[in-house]
Amino acid sequence: xxxxxxxxxxxxxxxxxxxxxxxxxxxxxxxxxxxxxxxxxxxxxxxxxxxxxxxxxxxxxxxxxxxxxxxxxxxxxxxxxxxxxxxxxxxxxxxxxxxxxxxxxxxxxxxxxxxxxxxxxxxxxxxxxxxxxxxxxxxxxxxxxxxxxxxxxxxxxxxxxxxxxxxxxxxxxxxxxxxxxxxxxxxxxxxxxxxxxxxxxxxxxxxxxxxxxxxxxxxxxxxxxxxxxxxxxxxxxxxxxxxxxxxxxxxxxxxxxxxxxxxxxxxxxxxxxxx
Amino acid sequence: xxxxxxxxxxxxxxxxxxxxxxxxxxxxxxxxxxxxxxxxxxxxxxxxxxxxxxxxxxxxxxxxxxxxxxxxxxxxxxxxxxxxxxxxxxxxxxxxxxxxxxxxxxxxxxxxxxxxxxxxxxxxxxxxxxxxxxxxxxxxxxxxxxxxxxxxxxxxxxxxxxxxxxxxxxxxxxxxxxxxxxxxxxxxxxxxxxxxxxxxxxxxxxxxxxxxxxxxxxxxxxxxxxxxxxxxxxxxxxxxxxxxxxxxxxxxxxxxxxxxxxxxxxxxxxxxxxx
Numbered sequence: 001x002x003x004x005x006x007x008x009x010x011x012x013x014x015x016x017x018x019x020x021x022x023x024x025x026x027x028x029x030x031x032x033x034x035x036x037x038x039x040x041x042x043x044x045x046x047x048x049x050x051x052x053x054x055x056x057x058x059x060x061x062x063x064x065x066x067x068x069x070x071x072x073x074x075x076x077x078x079x080x081x082x083x084x085x086x087x088x089x090x091x092x093x094x095x096x097x098x099x100x101x102x103x104x105x106x107x108x109x110x111x112x113x114x115x116x117x118x119x120x121x122x123x124x125x126x127x128x129x130x131x132x133x134x135x136x137x138x139x140x141x142x143x144x145x146x147x148x149x150x151x152x153x154x155x156x157x158x159x160x161x162x163x164x165x166x167x168x169x170x171x172x173x174x175x176x177x178x179x180x181x182x183x184x185x186x187x188x189x190x191x192x193x194x195x196x197x198x199x200x201x202x203x204x205x206x207x208x209x210x211x212x213x214x215x216x217x218x219x220x221x222x223x224x225x226x227x228x229x230x231x232x233x234x235x236x237x238x239x240x241x242x243x244x245x246x247x248x249x250x251x252x253x254x255x256x257x258x259x260x261x262x263x264x265x266x267x268x269x270x271x272x273x274x275x
Numbered sequence: 276x277x278x279x280x281x282x283x284x285x286x287x288x289x290x291x292x293x294x295x296x297x298x299x300x301x302x303x304x305x306x307x308x309x310x311x312x313x314x315x316x317x318x319x320x321x322x323x324x325x326x327x328x329x330x331x332x333x334x335x336x337x338x339x340x341x342x343x344x345x346x347x348x349x350x351x352x353x354x355x356x357x358x359x360x361x362x363x364x365x366x367x368x369x370x371x372x373x374x375x376x377x378x379x380x381x382x383x384x385x386x387x388x389x390x391x392x393x394x395x396x397x398x399x400x401x402x403x404x405x406x407x408x409x410x411x412x413x414x415x416x417x418x419x420x421x422x423x424x425x426x427x428x429x430x431x432x433x434x435x436x437x438x439x440x441x442x443x444x445x446x447x448x449x450x451x452x453x454x455x456x457x458x459x460x461x462x463x464x465x466x467x468x469x470x471x472x473x474x475x476x477x478x479x480x481x482x483x484x485x486x487x488x489x490x491x492x493x494x495x496x497x498x499x500x501x502x503x504x505x506x507x508x509x510x511x512x513x514x515x516x517x518x519x520x521x522x523x524x525x526x527x528x529x530x531x532x533x534x535x536x537x538x539x540x541x542x543x544x545x546x547x548x549x550x
């Protein structure tokens with residue numbers, strides 16, 4: 001049996017059904033104690049009200065998703081994006097979430113230079129570290145699947161996340177969010193996770209469906225796809241991670257259409273049988 | 276100006292419009308001299324007739340796509356798949372195509388073990404080398420995009436292709452097919468290509484569209500996406516590759532719906548402006 005105290009419901013899993021208030025209530029109703037907060041939902045009520053609701057229901061915020069998209073070559077646009085990331089750190093601090101999930105940003109279609117975009121993302125991160133440190137929040141670098149490299153994240157592998165961590169030299173403020181869906185295919189996953197070690201500050205779970213129909217919103221419930229989720233969990237835990245297991249299922253055709261209480265119930269079941 | 280003699284039209288680019296006979300005629304009509312053959316189309320007329328048509332029109336077959344899918348855990352299914360790959364070697368020899376593009380196969384949904392699937396693919400390859408050698412055909416290992424790892428190819432990176440080549444120790448019979456679409460996102464692409472060096476025995480071109488809508492059949496014409504195709508071409512050529520540039524655009528919503536002569540004309544134009 002896995003410890004249910006370490007199960008966190010990522011709001012992305014019930015994104016279309018519940019507001020943040022409803023999600024906190026739903027999590028509490030399911031006798032769970034943790035939620036990972038979706039930032040757009042947080043904005044609807046504000047961090048102060050969210051903090052009050054979390055405290056009131058005894059639910060802990062395990063993370064805030066997401067901030068980033070700092071890769072535009074246009075200097076003004078990039079500065080604006082960095083300011084927004086700083087606001088996310090403050091929001092996370094206000095709801096006592098230990099980490100902000102950092103999504104780097106994509107490739108500029110005019111520039112067509114993924115390497116340049118990576119360079120800018122790393123440079124932006126270096127400038128963001130002091131604010132994260134001051135807010136007492138970790139920047140959780142999340143390698144995302146190469147299929148969204150063009151539009152969402154040029155950080156495509158655990159290896160590159162480790163290289164960025166090395167370059168930043170700020171282990172107290174920069175960690176890695178590991179998402180089974182984004183990394184399961186990586187031939188060097190085991191080495192990458194071992195090297196990441198205690199840098200891993202968040203662990204996201206979902207499954208890869210064989211008949212995947214969308215590049216972003218067609219994730220599967222643990223057990224419904226081809227990912228060896230228990231195997232990856234063991235790698236992550238062997239590396240030293242002892243934190244929450246956040247279930248994050250973007251699913252436009254299935255889970256977003258279901259009764260959210262049923263979705264949470266299913267997550268609880270699969271947490272014991274497929275994680 | 277790039278040498279038009281090195282431009283090969285991959286049949287996948289006009290897959291829905293032309294039979295192999297029509298494609299050979301279309302290539303000749305466009306005053307081009309090379310085609311990469313799609314195996315299902317070859318089967319419609321047989322290798323002997325295809326060879327006659329190619330010779331008759333002075334068109335060279337630069338490759339045969341594809342054979343593989345050797346990862347099933349079921350021994351009989353895997354043996355059948357390997358037999359089919361051997362037939363592909365003979366077909367390639369018959370049409371004087373120097374290489375067969377090898378697509379490894381995916382992950383078994385019951386087994387959920389990408390590592391085991393990779394092990395079986397490598398083992399199968401070792402058993403296939405003698406037949407390829409006898410037929411005088413290269414096995415072109417094609418790393419494919421991680422988004423089709425579950426269903427089509429557990430060979431997901433150039434690094435892994437290099438590792439398989441190292442393990443097989445059969446440089447005369449096993450090379451690497453490098454496809455811009457499959458590898459452009461890889462942070463270690465430059466090192467991977469340099470290490471591959473003269474292993475690279477095929478070079479496939481297409482572009483990644485920002486608004487990609489399908490995991491397999493939504494590739495873009497060179498210049499319409501975010502890939503730095505000239506940059507990758509230079510890496511490949513610096514590594515020692517001097518062969519054909521095969522344009523392979525699976526495009527259900529666009530290029531497959533157009534007049535195929537217009538598609539070939541566009542390929543010829545973009546070959547000079549975006550390759």
